[in-house]
Amino acid sequence: MSSVSSVLSSLKKEMDKKEKKMILSFENFLEAARNEPQRVLRNIFQLFHDMVKNYVGKGKDEYPEDPESIGFIQYDCSKLLVEGADNPFFADRLFANRFIRQVENLKQSSQQNQIYIFEGPHGCGKSTFLNNLLKKFEEYSDTNKGQSFEIFWVIDENLFPNKNNEARINQHFQKVEVPCPSHDHPILLIPKNYRVKFLDQLLGQEMSEIKHKIFNEKEYEWLFRDEVCTICKSLFWALFDKLGSLEEVLKMVKVRSYKFDRRLGEGISIFNPGDKPMKEICLTDQQIQRKMDKIFGANLVKYVFSKHANTNNGVYVLMDIKSNNKERLLELHNVISEGVHKVNGIVEEQINSLFLALMNPEDKENIKEEKAESFQERIQYSKIPYVMEVPTEVKIYRNIFGERINSSFLPRVLENFARVIISSRMNTDCKPLKEWIKDFEKYKKYCDENGLLLRMEIYSGIIPSWLSEEDKKKFTAQIRRKLIAEAENEGEKGFSGRESIKLFGDFFSRYGLKPNLINMANIVDFFKHKISRDSRNENIPKNFINSLSAWYDYAVLSEVKEALYFYNKEKISEDILNFLCAVNHDLGDKVKCKFTGKDLEVTVEFLKLVGSYMAGDQMDDKKALIYAQEIQQRYVMVMAQEMQGPGGKLITETELYLELFNSYVGNLKEKTLQPFLKNESFRDAVRSFKTAEFNTFETRTKEYVDYMICNLRDKFGYTEQGAKEIFLHVVDNKLAEKFS
Secondary structure, three states, X not given: OOXXXXXXXXXXXXXXXXXXXXXXXXXXXXXXXXXXXXXXXXXXXXXXHHHHHHHHXXXXXXXXXXXXXXXXXXXXXXXXXXXXXXXXXXXXXXXHHHHHHHHHHHHHOOOOOOEEEEEOOOOOOHHHHHHXXXXXXXXXXXXOOOOOEEEEEEEEHHHOEOOOOOEOOOOOOOEEEEEOOOOOOHHHHOOHHHHHHHHHHHHOHHHHHHHHHHHHOHHHOHHHHOOOOHHHHHHHHHHHHHHOOHHHHHHXXXXXXXXXXXXXXXXXXXXXOOOOOOOOOOEEOHHHHHHHHHHHOOOOOOOEEOHHHHHOOOEEEEOOOOOHHHHHHHHOHHHHHHOEEEEOOOEEEEOOOEEEEEEOHHHHHHHOOHHHHHHHHHEEEEEOOOOOOHHHHHHHHHHHHOHHHHHHEOOOHXXXXXXXHHHOOOOOOOHHHHHHOOOHHXXXXXXXXXXXXXXXXXXXXXXXXXXXXXXXXXXXXXXXXXXXXXXXXXXXXXXXHHHXXXXXXXXXXXXXXXXXXXXXXXXXXXXXXXXXXXXXXXXXXXXXXXXXXXXXXXHHHHHHHHHXXXXXXXXXXXXXXXXXHHOOOOOOOEEEOOOOOOEEEOOHHHHHHHHHHXXXXXXXXXXXXXXXXXHHHHHHHHHHHOOOOOOOOOHHHOHHHHHHHHHHHHHHOOOOOHHHHOOHHHHHHHHOOOOHHHHHOOHHHHHHHHHHHHHHHHHHOOOHHHHHHHHHHHHHXXXXXXXX
């Protein structure tokens, strides 16, 4: 076991390595700026932008070759808002695109002081979003990639020249450490009039590309416009007067990393509505002030600043614009509009902070008073509505109730619960949709009458394959922009995030412990009979559940058809040749097919199964035997007319075989279910799959059952139990007839 001293020593090494602020000389700082200008020369707006892009990345466009693309990108915000969070925030595609656009604009328009207000209804996760965002900002700023810098003075009077212009070494004079309370960027110490030429020479010709960007792009205007705080400015010129040399002044300038700490209010200040406002006070450090007065003379350098200095080049946050925060917002008017703040009504303090706020829609009236009208142009709103994307809503359920819920549902059903919830948040009337698709009746198999299901797909970045080619062509960039813009008016009503979680918990407790997997009938039952009529009628659009159920039925019917369909020329040929052999024997005979060499038993089930494909019609026992007899009679004629003699054809070259083959292929997919719909033996075989009883069924039946279940599992994500249940759902509810 390690000794206490060794444990402490290990802790000391770790903390010294990570927690100590790195102190650079001004010259070393400039070397870093020359080598990595984009990382070192950043203000709060650029730093915040880089933080978001670092965690989110570029995003993905599923249709990169689409000429009508509007850049509606799939951004993965999980690293930014989910990973490592006590309470994750799941951003849907609509919000993620709005947020990233705002971050891009934030970087470009950083010169114009604004406040960014995130507006959304109760239960949408505003506070969670902002708390997680700020936590990631703190984490990022503590890394080398997210490092930013601030001025830190070390004034050593020993280095001041005496009357004979010699340094006074080893004499007992003041040495004062003076942090910049405004966390100013060190490059701003270079006097404004000299800064253009200085940066031009610092970056040199080898950095021509980034230099062109710095000198021409709006995001870097602050480098040439801003000045240091009055404290640093006074210190700089007081020292310059005493030392007479810029080089000697800069020797007393140190540069350290800017530590953002929400709890201490350093770089991040957060105010809740209940936090009582402090009277405007002038902050100082009396010990530092006395030392500087002794060096420079009384009041030549005034070490005074306001509470806003703590978040200069940092983040200032109001959590909900109500109560005391309403007053704080209005007090920020001059700071945000002019970028300055008067300290004690005399000293002018420059403020360049990122101002963020949260607001409920009903609180918007709080800032529409007469005295705040001129403030409106300084406010940028961004909506945080309830989730409007199905995959994101499902992620919330999985996060709350665990990944285990996946195994309790048939495929699509969990997503359909989310679709019901999201439908409550949407507007049933959508003008851009009506402008795009005039006749929605043609899509009744795939969609509800109001097109909510279609819009949910589009909000997820999906262009459904079931749209006609004509409507796909009409889905222009203009229509897309209008549809996405329409979403801005949605997500403020219906089931809130909290209500959705409560409803899902109730739903899962009712149906999740039953032996069968949760199915669509359970969803219909829950929303039609297990919630109050008022809640259902007020929130869920009329007929939506019926349309969703029909859409689901059509989808699973297609899946089962696809699972049973296979175009395998050799297999089809084998089926036909075995059938032609079987029709020449009696029921119950076990024979070897002379064409394929396969052993087979002549049964009614076999004749029904293959005969239905060739005839393109469902068959009962009687029809199957009649059809087999007809084929047998034609086979005898073929044998006599086409296969006898020296020029005789092979069976696969005969007119009968080719006719049966073409008929089989033509009917295969469209009518792939028909042989099984009234086939009780096949149905029983599905029920008994993977049991001892399954082995008692005819070989051909077993092959089809196994093929179908494997396809449902591999292509559509069903478990074996789910595959059995969905086939029985399709057959028992006569879905093939319903959608014939």
